[in-house]
Amino acid sequence: MATYGMSEEMHASIAEQLYLAEQSKTPMPLLSRQYPVFTTADSYAIQQEGLKLRLADGAKVVGRKIGITSEGMMKMLECNSPDYGYLLEHNRIPEGGACVRSELNLPFVEGELAFILKDDLANAPITERDVVDATDYIVPCFEVCDTRFESWNVTVRDTICDDAAAAHFMLGSSRRTLNDTDPAAASMVMEKNGEVIGQATGAEVMGSPINSVTWLANKLIEFGDHLSAGDIVLSGSFMAPDYPEAGDTYTITIKGFFPLTINFE
Numbered sequence: 001m002a003t004y005g006m007s008e009e010m011h012a013s014i015a016e017q018l019y020l021a022e023q024s025k026t027p028m029p030l031l032s033r034q035y036p037v038f039t040t041a042d043s044y045a046i047q048q049e050g051l052k053l054r055l056a057d058g059a060k061v062v063g064r065k066i067g068i069t070s071e072g073m074m075k076m077l078e079c080n081s082p083d084y085g086y087l088l089e090h091n092r093i094p095e096g097g098a099c100v101r102s103e104l105n106l107p108f109v110e111g112e113l114a115f116i117l118k119d120d121l122a123n124a125p126i127t128e129r130d131v132v133d134a135t136d137y138i139v140p141c142f143e144v145c146d147t148r149f150e151s152w153n154v155t156v157r158d159t160i161c162d163d164a165a166a167a168h169f170m171l172g173s174s175r176r177t178l179n180d181t182d183p184a185a186a187s188m189v190m191e192k193n194g195e196v197i198g199q200a201t202g203a204e205v206m207g208s209p210i211n212s213v214t215w216l217a218n219k220l221i222e223f224g225d226h227l228s229a230g231d232i233v234l235s236g237s238f239m240a241p242d243y244p245e246a247g248d249t250y251t252i253t254i255k256g257f258f259p260l261t262i263n264f265e
């Protein structure tokens with residue numbers, strides 16, 4: 001059973017503060033410093049209130065993103081599980097397009113695999129086999145994360161409130177199915193301005209990106225939600241993020257897929 005330390009009125013008030021911080025591009029103090037006693041359940045309730053504000057302004061949910069999928073990130077944020085947020089259509093960047101650095105606060109960029117679903121995942125418990133069967137195809141993707149807070153000195157509760165730091169994302173057009181690709185074994189090389197800055201495999205993502213999507217499917221059901229056919233799921237970063245500045249160009253190359261490039265201007 002979910003345990004709350006805040007009232008519904010506080011959830012709505014904090015969500016509005018975060019939404020205004022995003023709209024005005026004026027970062028706000030960390031919630032964990034303002035409110036020492038609030039729970040993970042409070043954080044997801046605040047996230048839901050923030051989503052309501054975005055939907056009221058015409059936003060469209062097209063999927064979910066999974067964060068904190070590596071042991072290193074879990075240790076840094078002193079947590080033992082990932083988190084999730086929502087993907088909105090207006091935050092999608094077309095393949096090969098640009099991200100405007102000045103419109104963001106403290107962005108970082110990650111390389112991942114995105115799962116595109118063909119079936120609902122609505123009946124718990126969801127297994128890895130269920131995820132494989134429900135996945136239409138996978139594609140390489142970039143996620144550009146950002147914070148609406150004054151620094152990245154956050155707790156996991158802060159990031160959940162802040163839609164798991166969701167900002168922008170870009171999907172590649174090069175597709176593979178899970179019948180002919182093992183995402184755990186898939187190797188990725190990330191380049192920045194033509195120089196290699198990282199290499200990793202999908203095994204860094206909770207042993208396999210399939211595992212992270214399975215975690216998400218079951219977590220959503222706990223909160224009375226579920227993944228649906230057509231959803232995009234960003235499964236988690238293969239490696240440590242990098243912090244872009246205007247003029248930077250990043251390329252990820254995942255074995256078996258065409259390279260994907262994003263520019264920051």
